[in-house]
Amino acid sequence: MRKFTEAARPPRSLYLNWPMGHPFGEPGNKAQQMRILRDALSAFQDITEPGTIIDLPYRWGRPEDTSSFECDCD
């Protein structure tokens, strides 16, 4: 799916190799959702070159990739 992001040429983007329909992760996993939102908001400050795609390292369905997320939500 990354090739479609490359073709559409958005100014700033993040890529996650996660299933379609889950760009912010799993239902009910607030910490995971918050992590992706924070990464996206950071990208606004961090990306200085138009067209940059940041590949996020998180793997789908791997608790060890998400257990350290922190969320002060609710």
Place this chain on the structure above:
Amino acid sequence: MANRLINQILARVFTRFPSLLTRVMGKNGYDPEGLNLDDIPWTPVGKDVDKSRVAIVTTAGLHLKDQTPFNMLDPLGDPTFREIPSDTPLDDIRITHDYYDHTDAEKDINIVFPVERLKDAVALGEVGSASPLHISFMGHIDGAYVKTLYNETAPLAAAKLIENGTEIALFTPG
């Protein structure tokens, strides 16, 4: 209706096996006819995120329960958009989009439209404010509708966000 069922079944298959979609789409290519995508749009960040107003623009096919659903009968899709007020109760949001499996998004809309997490970020001081208005498209837009999106509906959606003081637009797919 048979076509809708086929699309819904394919969406479930592609959600489970995304490499298949890449193969199928790659065969047809991504060629938005007549559009100049050589230039990447770029607006420098004017101020810090914690002082900015953020809106969500999703292509996940969301609409309010009393808004007209997206057109699933036109094979070229639907280039229109729906306005989603920030204070909409989540129970009032529906998804009409046959081209991805939104079973999980119906359990928790935040996985495609992180409106509650955005409010959390505002409460934590990480975002200046949430826009009172968010926007939803339905991501299947093909053929002549790509130009409609590019020349008409997307600029109109952008104008509505600017009217509401939006400084950062966060795009989320379905």
